[in-house]
Amino acid sequence: MAAETIGRCKCPLCSSDRARLSLAKSKLSVITCNACNFQGFARSDRSDDKLRALLIAEPAAPPADDPPAPPAPIATAPQPAPATRAPMGWGVLGHA
């Protein structure tokens, strides 16, 4: 049996909320972030508490298969009009 998952938490490195907090054999928590591949192991009750503090409170629900849509990037810049085909200056080299 793999590590027991406690829940989702916020990655302390990349701030992704898709990091996973699980319980190691030591009964201390382990954070695993799939966004930046960070893994962090609590080695004491203190760090265990700190890791658990990152937990995101959410109603118990079966893990959704489809990941939540990532926040849309700020893309409000107006699209430039399609470029009109500019005639290429073919006579630049000028042949004799």
Ligand SMILES: [Zn+2]
């Ligand atoms: Zn991360």
